[in-house]
Amino acid sequence: MxxxxxxxxxxxxxxxxxxxxxxVHAFDASTGARxxxxxxxxxxxxxxxxxxxxxxxxxxxxxxxxxxxxxxxxxxxxxxxxxxxxxxxxxxxxxxxxxxxxxxxxxxxxxxxxxxxxxxxxxxxxxxxxxxxxxxxxxxxxxxxxxxxxxxxxxxxxxxxxxxxxxxxxxxxxxxxxxxxxxxxxxxxxxxxxxxxxxxxxxxxxxxxxxxxxxxxxxxxxxxxxxxxxxxxxxxxxxxxxxxxxxxxxxxxxxxxxxxxxxxxxxxxSSINPVILLPAALAARAEPIANAFVAALTLGAGQFCTNPGLVLAVDGPDLDTFIQAASAAVAAAPAQVMLTAGIRSAYENGVTRLGEVRGVSIAGVAAPAVGAASPALFAVSGRDFLAHPELTEEVFGAASLVVRCQDLSELRTITEGLEGQLTVAVHVDAADHSQLGELLPSLELLAGRVLVNGFGTGVEVAHAMVHGGPYPSTSDGRxxxxxxxxxxRFLRPVCYQNLPDPLLPDELKATNPLVLHRRIDGALTAP
The missing domain is CATH 3.40.605.10 (Aldehyde Dehydrogenase; Chain A, domain 1)
Structure with a gap:
């Protein structure tokens, strides 16, 4: 090896x-060999x-x-x-x-x-x-x-x-x-x-x-x-x-x-990372969004913290087009090896539980393969989703649920009732901006990262990135x-009151020996 x-x-x-x-021994994820x-x-x-x-x-x-x-x-x-x-x-x-x-x-x-x-x-x-x-x-x-x-x-x-x-x-x-x-x-x-x-x-x-x-x-x-x-x-x-x-x-x-x-x-x-499809975006590009969604769903066998496990949209012909395209893409996706046999078993049990909930239908599933997990897509009405809180539970893997909302009011009700999330993605066109503006205050309370016209998979390591969110996506949403x-996370503030300058840490001495930017009397000051 x-x-x-x-x-x-x-x-x-x-x-x-x-x-x-x-x-403890590791096991080959593909063969199960020790x-x-x-x-x-x-x-x-x-x-x-x-x-x-x-x-x-x-x-x-x-x-x-x-x-x-x-x-x-x-x-x-x-x-x-x-x-x-x-x-x-x-x-x-x-x-x-x-x-x-x-x-x-x-x-x-x-x-x-x-x-x-x-x-x-x-x-x-x-x-x-x-x-x-x-x-x-x-x-x-x-x-x-x-x-x-x-x-x-x-x-x-x-x-x-x-x-x-x-x-x-x-x-x-x-x-x-x-x-x-x-x-x-x-x-x-x-x-x-x-x-x-x-x-x-x-x-x-x-x-x-x-x-x-x-x-x-x-x-x-x-x-x-x-x-x-x-x-x-x-x-x-x-x-x-x-x-x-x-x-x-x-x-x-x-x-x-x-x-x-x-x-x-x-x-x-845990996080199911909801995806919201607003009407104008859905009408303009239902199929491209569906294909991009399935690519995100199946990436890495769906084993990402930011896997899109829930889709919310207003029911109608445009959503039908999205589901049809997504179902075809899921059916064409290969079954994939998951990290461990235990994770695959938990995923398969989760898929089975989803399919058994009253009102939930299978929209698309990939062909099975020995030792691998098949992507799966489900659909449910907004009314049945609200009646079954267990549908908000994470299924870790390439499974997702599309919720057919009666109207934007029901979509907003569902969104505001969700648990804390790592991400929430909204797909919009210019005509959707007013609706997004109305949703945004709720989305800020829902997730640590709000993104537009994309999916949460792919977390940039950068100064402005947030990979966290309200409970239970994390234990500390701050x-x-x-x-x-x-x-x-691993720092705490200490205040030094009237400490003689020679005893102050270098970061705070009058001469600024570390040449730091410091906030003096509230104003950020260059060295």
Missing amino acids: SVVPLTGELLIAGAARQGQAGA LEPGFGKATLNDLEDACAAAQAAFRPYRALAYAERAAFLDAIAEEIEAIGDDLTVRAMAETGLPRARLEGERGRTCGQLRLFAQVVRDGGFLDARIDPAQPDRAPAPRLDLRLRNVPLGPVAVFGASNFPLAFSVAGGDTASALAAGCPVIVKAHSAHPGVSELVGRAVQAAVAKCGLPAGVFAMLHGDGREIGQGLVADPRIKAVGFTGSRAGGLALVRTAQARPVPIPVYAEM ATSVGSLAIA
């Missing part, structure tokens, strides 16, 4: 050790060592010059690139994802590491603020007040099943936490342990190359109930990043809230897990 040797070891405090709590080696599961002693090392590394790591912290993030990207094709080959076997998708995901992973290196060099994430003393102010003088953001402390990150690179060991949660100045302990996902080890060793190599404290990074394999919950419960862990199921995310939230000192859990959980704002 891979010429880079995989040992199945845990990575703790700059060293590798074999886990002694049993072993892949070697076995990956030793961590014990509670391993967890203790990782947390102790992370705690010991926190102070020296957070005190590191920002240029050195940025160089570390760049070094991780370089080490991941240096793995070469072995990483792609192993990922293809463990996930069933195609080469092009995985090579693109590697590029995204390295790109976001480098983005956060730029964020660290820029210093804007510190949000440095200075309100100078005003001793002569009446009726009372103002004391000298200065503010900067500081890192929270060690962070636990849980690897995601559907993104073995971009949301896993060195993915966005890890990159943003390290950028903030927080050591990271990763619980590797059991579906792609080989990929996790390859990337984990790349991070570990970057730690050594940059001369950082060894506890800045650790990676553990293990059961969610013992190691995962143990990580979240450990008092040295100060925040959690998670991408996965609602049940898994909420279990971590409960553990975090039950601690003597609760901590934030940034869990991305945050994003993608884009430069993701760093804010």
Whole structure:
């Protein structure tokens, strides 16, 4: 398989050790064959060592010059690139994802590491603020007040099943936490342990190359109930990043809230990402929209957080045209290998449940294939949709439901009754602008990203991106897990009142030695 040797070891405090709590194996997603080696599961002693090392590394790591912290993030990207094709080959076997998708995901992973290196060099994430003393102010003088953001402390990150690179060991949660100045302990996902080890060793190599404290990074394999919950419960862990199921995310939230000192859990959980087709757009281009919709629906076997799982439109001939075109495209789409047999089974059960709900009809389904999942499209009236709340539940995979709304009023009622979402997409023409304007206040409350004439699949790693949304799409709708704002999850503000200038952090000293843009008396001021 891979010429880079995989040992199945845990990575703790700059060293590798074999886990002694049993072993987990990856399985070839296409054939079901077991892949070697076995990956030793961590014990509670391993967890203790990782947390102790992370705690010991926190102070020296957070005190590191920002240029050195940025160089570390760049070094991780370089080490991941240096793995070469072995990483792609192993990922293809463990996930069933195609080469092009995985090579693109590697590029995204390295790109976001480098983005956060730029964020660290820029210093804007510190949000440095200075309100100078005003001793002569009446009726009372103002004391000298200065503010900067500081890192929270060690962070636990849980690897995601559907993104073995971009949301896993060195993915966005890890990159943003390290950028903030927080050591990271990763619980590797059991579906792609080989990929996790390859990337984990790349991070570990970057730690050594940059001369950082060894506890800045650790990676553990293990059961969610013992190691995962143990990580979240450990008092040295100060925040959690998670991408996965609602049940898994909420279990971590409960553990975090039950601690003597609760901590934030940034869990991305479930979303059906509604697509709204407004009348003029539907009349003008029903078939092109349908074909683009099915392409988004079936991309990556529908295993995206932003998969379009719901379509809302006013019933009529134009919607009939859309459904006919979408049904034909779904029927022509190939069945695809999913990430794991368990995910495929859950998808097939979800499709069966959808088809059994009263009033739901099958609009189109792809031909079955052994070991693969077939895309499926369903339709239902707005009235029946409102009568069956279970139709709002996510089916993770290439399945979607078209709702035939009686009119725009019913469409708005359905939209306003939906749970929080990661994305909502609206297809409009110029004649629909007034209706979109009326919907927009509701859509802002519904989702973290509102997009026009497109679909949510494809999340740009950029400064203005939001990949988050109201509960239950995430556990904290104020945050994003993608884009430069993701760093804010692992920071908190500290105010320094009347501190003598020599004792102030460099970010806030009068001479501005770090040459930062700072907000002085409320005005953003150049260095």
